[in-house]
Amino acid sequence: MGIIKSASGNSAWRGLDYYKQNKVISYKKLNDNEYTGKVKGSNNVEYDVIMNIEHPRSSKCNCPHAKDRKVICKHIVALYFTIFPKEAKKFEEDAEKAMLEYEEYQEQLYDNVEKQIYSMSQGELQEALLDVLNIAPEWVYEKFVRDYVER
Ligand SMILES: [Zn+2]
Structure with a gap:
């Protein structure tokens, strides 16, 4: 209201x-x-x-x-x-509902990302990884270096 x-x-x-x-x-x-x-x-x-x-x-x-x-x-x-007081209850229920919807959306999104990754070819994946590493925060870049370059 x-x-x-x-x-x-x-x-x-x-x-x-x-x-x-x-x-x-x-x-x-x-x-x-x-x-x-x-x-x-x-x-x-x-x-x-x-x-x-x-x-x-x-x-x-x-x-x-x-x-x-x-x-x-x-x-x-x-x-x-x-x-x-009914409006207070409604306000809390609406907030709860929005949170559950958001969580559901995040799970769905994660599933879609996983599906997408498994459907990509090696060349596409290499290009995508380079793309992401180019704009990744430093710690992500460093993790890649640590785990895959300097091991
Ligand atoms: Zn006041």
Whole structure:
């Protein structure tokens, strides 16, 4: 939803932590779109948050990070997840799903690389190896020298 999409990844994850640590002290619904709340920051300072779920960028927090700026800080995110706990669950599930998809993609990619290597001719492989060694980081080049040139 709007608030989370408007927040940076860092603010979203830290806001989730704040929500789980029950850092939201109190909140009140102002109208259909706006909520106000008090959120405990580090050093136990209390910050005042006004959150607008219809227009996320009109949300406000008086912490140093968000004061006088149109940013969604972790305190706004913590308030959002406290009022809408299902969204916190969804946020975590989506992140988990994205990670599994990424891992699956990496495995698939590795399989494809292996298949490609076994399908290449000696000449193609020699050319490819020279290509890669030309731009490889020094340690890769040195490993090749150690393992195949100076042995
Ligand atoms: Zn804040």
